[in-house]
Amino acid sequence: MKASPQSVQRDRLHATVSAALESRILGGELKIGDKLDSESAIAKEFGVSTRAVREAIQTLETKGLVQRRHGDRTTVVREDVGEFLGTLAVSIRQQLFSDPAYLEELMAARRMIETEVLEILCATPGPVAAAVTDALDRMRLARDAGDFSAFVDADAAFHLALVHSARNRILSIVYDNFANLIGEVIQLTSRVPTKSLEAAYDEHAEIYECLRSGDEIGAKSLMRAQIDNSARYLRIAIDKAHEEETGNA
Template sequence: MNSNAPSPASARPPSLSQRVVDGLSERIASGALKPGDRVPTEPVLMQEFGVSRSVVREAVSRLQASGLLRTQQGVGSFVLAPQVRLPSLQQAAGAELKLQQKLAMLELRLSLEPEAAALAAQRRTPEQLRAMEQALDDFDTQHTTGEGTAEADFRFHELIAQATGNEYFSHVLRTLGNATMPRQAAARRTSTSTSATKAARFGESSPELRPGKEITAQEHWAVLEAIRRGDAAGARAAMFMHLNNSRERMKTASR
């Protein structure tokens, strides 16, 4: 036997956010946390798992995207009852997503999120505006320091969906979010991953898109400013431009 062969024990441990995701998922599956229950607060989770606030927020965001939690701004996160999800998207979890699939999902978001932004401009609360601004501040800070920006990106888009006051916008966005808003944690692949796996997996980061982060930030702020002004038409146009540009950047990066 080759003593140099890698063993399962040599694989890297789960990421910090994955530990939080696994811990909360296990409680939900076991019934320790039931539908409608509020999950522990950020400070409690930070102390329990020994992680930072940004790690907790990423974990909660991923659980939202999986349809396990919903977050009410200023109140907390709550366990959702099991829901029937779109089979084709549910099956994409953990499987390779081809470029055409990701582009198709962005196309669907193009038909959904501009209208969500328009409604948000008419219905958002001052608290929701502050939360959106905080998400963009976090995005800018994380990009500047070289950290992953996926959690802040997703949080901004979901806050807009929540500001519509229509829960179905949030539900569809959570279903699509992981596939088209790459997740930071999945970028930490194990050393046993094959180099042939070039297509991004569901929720995996896309390093080739990083050069466009400055432009993405500018587009995000344009959306927020229109929502802040209560300019529904402007918010709709800014969100459409942002998602359409994201689609074009994804196409360009794949060439």
């Protein structure tokens, strides 16, 4: 059954209101505990009916951003995007080991974030953030000691520190959720032969030197290659884990 023009228009209006309010909540303009304006006030602001406002608020409540109470104005119940993305990360984790596309999409998203971060950092004057330098030093020490676990931890810290040093709160929140998920999967690489810690360290050291000298093109090219290589190793590790589970079943 085809929707009426009036129904389509109402859907469009409530989606507009919902998107605007969601942006205010996730952007921090509306904070946890804040009350939304009355439905009539919101309707007047956006030039829509109170019915469209109620539908918009229902959408926000479904997302867990607000809570409606009888006899009271709607309350903001989520402080920022972090909790929402945490829920998303759980959903991705549930599919990661059964659907190769999830791994590929996760690593593609990671690549987009980290190359964008390098562009920001190369355009920003000043030294490389101390946390990035510290993580690279820890990777070197773990390499010299042949400590795979410590190397993996320092590797994850290196990438996380890069993202945080861009000082973009949204990118940091998004990546924090990816980083936790990536860290879990990286541990699987201990199950299969991979490149040496020496080679892995050199990859990161080259990225660091490009960043230090402001070589955006070089840094981004190296980062793309490094993440693509990691994705291949992780795919091998996951496949091996599946083989072991199947063999033990």
